[in-house]
Amino acid sequence: MADFSIGELAKRTLTKVETIRYYERIGLLPEPARTEGNYRSYDRAQLGRLSFIRRARDLGFSIDQVRELLDLADQRDRSCEAVDVIARQHLAEVERKIADLTALRVELSDVLGGCQRGTVADCRIIETLAPAPA
Secondary structure: OOOEOHHHHHHHHOOOHHHHHHHHHOOOOOOOEEOOOOOEEEOHHHHHHHHHHHHHHHOOOOHHHHHHHHHHHOOOOOOOHHHHHHHHHHHHHHHHHHHHHHHHHHHHHHHHHOOOOOOHHHOHHHHHHOOOOO
């Protein structure tokens, strides 16, 4: 028995209706049952699945990674080694992004530190962003 309209599902999971429809189109969420009026109707299992998807996306997992994690979650007797591999790969990517952002922060801080607050013609920030003369 279905319990929720798409609007209720969206509200309970803090997910936009269009995002829910997108997840259905790409197969992350199964097509829901339909009411006699042809409205989507979701049950608690779909609520749980969407909550899983939402949390994984909030943690930065890609759609493909979420798809893999969902497939693994459906195989409850399987070793969790494959889940661990996906999570470790994602962590490595997060750490790479943090390193990139840290380097960016240092560079921007250096550029801002050299700002003399004079005219734009003498602005170190503009000078740094401008292409080198050929």
